[in-house]
Amino acid sequence: IYINYLQKCNNLTSDQAGFILNTFIFPLGNLLKDFQDCLPETKEQEFVTLFTLVLEKLNLVVNADFLSKLLDMIFSSSLPLITTDFNSFPEIRANFFAFLKALIKYNFNCLYSLPQ
Secondary structure, eight states, rough: OOHHHHHHHHSSSHHHHHIIIIIIIHHHHHHHHHHHHSSSGOOOHHHHHHHHHHHSSSSSOOOOHHHHHHHHHHHHHHHHHHHOOSOHHHHHHHHOOOHHHHHHHHHHHHHTTTTT
């Protein structure tokens, strides 16, 4: 539902993007921890897709703190899946690289404000 909703959001103002981020996305923060902690076979590729859309559509209001947490959770849980075996988890692999593309394309300046 969140993916479909974000796909329809175009030309958002900062206020609208902030409302969506605070109302719908921040409450999903606990799911980031669940995604990180769950077994590799149970990781859903749609989760990476959702946060790729967050980076694309809500880039006006994504701050360094949120981006830092997002990167920590997505990277730490996705990299082991795609670097140990190049044939397993093709959906997560494709969505992870789409996530990286959105990160660089829409949030490049915010990357410089991260501690490391």
